[in-house]
Amino acid sequence: MAEVGAKRFHLFGHSGVDPMEDRGIHMRWTRAGAGSLAAAAIAAFVYGSTLAPSVGAGDSGELILAAQSMGIPHPPGYPLWVLLARAAAVLPWGTVAFRVNALSAVLSACAVGLFYLLAARCGLRKSGRFARRGRRERRPRGPTRPSSSSPAWRCSRIRPSFSRR
Helix, strand or coil: CEEECCEEECCCCCCCCCHHHHCCCCCCCCHHHHHHHHHHHHHHHHHHHCCCCCCCCCCHHHHHHHHHHCCCCCCCCCHHHHHHHHHHHCCCCCCHHHHHHHHHHHHHHHHHHHHHHHHHHHHCCCCCHHHHCCHHHHCCCCCCHHHHCHHHHHHHHCCCCCCCC
16 A cells, blocks of 8 residues: 555555455465465375386486486476476485485475465355355365376376476
8 A cells, every 4th residue: 555645545456455464465374374284294295105216207207317417308498397306406315316206296295285275265255155155164175186186196206297387
């Protein structure tokens, strides 16, 4: 909110309170945040316990080599992923393939946590069909189900090429 003369000018086009303050964007600890961290931790444990110890099928070898040598894999090249994988490749434990596969598992677990948080935010709307239901219905019911599907599990433990999408 900014003041122009004696009038209050709202940057977001609403009157009243700044919507960023109203929604609690100032990093409060909420149930959705705790659930998100728990979902990410469980997914990281499951993905980490089934992690591939070496190069998997498909483009894994090419992408791991690109991460090790800071090269460019086949188009489109995935520059951000190559930088993150290079940072994982220089860690002092395990083989390069294991470290890059571990990065894949960590990124997939972060995606599970963010998906849980997104599902919780969408379910906590104050209008629409969620407002007519009870408090119990507003909690996210199964946002971690996609993380345990066969394609998601397979791509997060073996192929580092799909965890970055």
